Amino acid sequence: MNKKMIMTPGPTSIHEDVRLAMAKPITNPDLDPEFYEFYKNTAEKIGKLMNTDNEVLILSGEGILGLEAACASLIEPGDKVLCIENGIFGRGFGDFIKMYGGECTFFSGDPRRSIDIHKLEDFLSENNDFKLATMVHCETPSGMLNSIKEISLLLKKYNILTVVDAVSSIGGEDVKVDDWKIDIVLGGSQKCLSASPGLTFLSVSEDAWYSIRNRKQPIIGYYCNLNIWQDWYKKKWFPYTQPISDIYGLEVAVDRLLKDDKKFKRHERIANAVRYALTESGIELYPKDGWSNTVTSFKTPGGIKEEEVRNYLVNNYGIMIAGAFSDLAGKVMRIGHMGENCREEKVFMTLKCLDKALRSFGIKLKKEIHKEFINCLD
Numbered sequence: 001m002n003k004k005m006i007m008t009p010g011p012t013s014i015h016e017d018v019r020l021a022m023a024k025p026i027t028n029p030d031l032d033p034e035f036y037e038f039y040k041n042t043a044e045k046i047g048k049l050m051n052t053d054n055e056v057l058i059l060s061g062e063g064i065l066g067l068e069a070a071c072a073s074l075i076e077p078g079d080k081v082l083c084i085e086n087g088i089f090g091r092g093f094g095d096f097i098k099m100y101g102g103e104c105t106f107f108s109g110d111p112r113r114s115i116d117i118h119k120l121e122d123f124l125s126e127n128n129d130f131k132l133a134t135m136v137h138c139e140t141p142s143g144m145l146n147s148i149k150e151i152s153l154l155l156k157k158y159n160i161l162t163v164v165d166a167v168s169s170i171g172g173e174d175v176k177v178d179d180w181k182i183d184i185v186l187g188g189s190q191k192c193l194s195a196s197p198g199l200t201f202l203s204v205s206e207d208a209w210y211s212i213r214n215r216k217q218p219i220i221g222y223y224c225n226l227n228i229w230q231d232w233y234k235k236k237w238f239p240y241t242q243p244i245s246d247i248y249g250l251e252v253a254v255d256r257l258l259k260d261d262k263k264f265k266r267h268e269r270i271a272n273a274v275r276y277a278l279t280e281s282g283i284e285l286y287p288k289d290g291w292s293n294t295v296t297s298f299k300t301p302g303g304i305k306e307e308e309v310r311n312y313l314v315n316n317y318g319i320m321i322a323g324a325f326s327d328l329a330g331k332v333m334r335i336g337h338m339g340e341n342c343r344e345e346k347v348f349m350t351l352k353c354l355d356k357a358l359r360s361f362g363i364k365l366k367k368e369i370h371k372e373f374i375n376c377l378d
């Protein structure tokens with residue numbers, strides 16, 4: 001039995017009720033009318049979580065599938081696409097834009113700060129001939145949150161379609177799809193929702209559907225093609241057999257969040273205390289502003305190898321935290337305090353063990369991390 005405490009920014013630990021839901025007997029999802037109702041209901045609940053009346057689809061594959069499906073379905077060869085980025089996932093959108101023939105223009109921000117809305121405003125006043133723009137709500141590797149509300153409303157003034165990766169924010173940070181007029185927002189099961197990895201979901205606006213329906217060239221591929229989902233409910237037809245057990249789990253995970261009216265407060269309070277505790281102990285947070293309430297990314301303290309610290313935590317305490325990848329590899333360490341991980345006792349335990357681990361590697365801390373955490377929560 002794997003009894004590790006996974007305090008990573010996804011996958012996150014799963015509540016027992018979610019696990020049990022995944023163990024329920026299954027039906028044939030293609031042939032059972034009840035399953036069509038169940039799928040639709042679950043999609044609508046996700047819509048509620050994202051504050052949208054737009055259609056929501058649940059796709060069989062994790063977050064990257066949602067991201068690729070949005071690009072594949074909206075982008076035609078030669079389309080001008082703006083890639084707004086200040087981190088690894090934001091920049092990564094560019095690869096998908098190019099893969100589907102888009103002409104990609106990057107608007108690059110400071111990797112340690114949220115996207116500067118005034119700079120973007122200046123940029124757009126001279127360059128606004130884009131069909132769509134991509135962006136990331138929470139840049140998970142750097143622990144940074146972008147103001148997708150301001151960015152999306154600004155882009156809408158220029159009639160630019162918006163695609164937002166909110167994989168590591170939905171459920172932990174408020175996402176108001178309709179008020180903020182975002183055309184496609186995509187999330188994943190394994191982050192703040194605390195369901196098992198394997199599902200992505202996305203909301204698709206009327207404008208996005210219009211654009212998808214009125215393409216000059218057909219969408220390349222099948223699995224990433226959102227157009228094949230048109231009228232699935234009316235036709236009682238799915239493009240492929242649905243991962244029924246995963247969706248059973250997802251529904252319970254979403255229910256848990258919908259009835260938890262303190263979820264955003266809880267994320268804010270715990271994230272704030274984590275940042276306070278690390279900073280007071282002399283550890284530098286990676287972002288200089290725009291700190292996310294779902295994940296904290298901090299610079300690896302002086303001269304040590306973050307991988308060794310992480311191994312120490314797993315081997316001695318069974319606690320997993322994360323490093324990062326790409327240009328942040330080795331430079332930062334990350335604690336995921338999202339979804340089911342966003343509980344005082346789990347975060348306290350993690351910080352207490354991190355404190356011990358860092359000291360064992362000879363790092364001089366100014367304070368005891370876990371004690372500062374508690375002090376801040378009081």
Ligand SMILES: *Cc1c(COP(=O)(O)O)cnc(C)c1O
Nearest residue numbers: 010063064089138140165167168
């Ligand atoms: C986790 C995550 C994804 C999904 O990517 P995987 O690493 O394959 O799970 C996409 N976007 C963001 C911002 C994420 O945090």
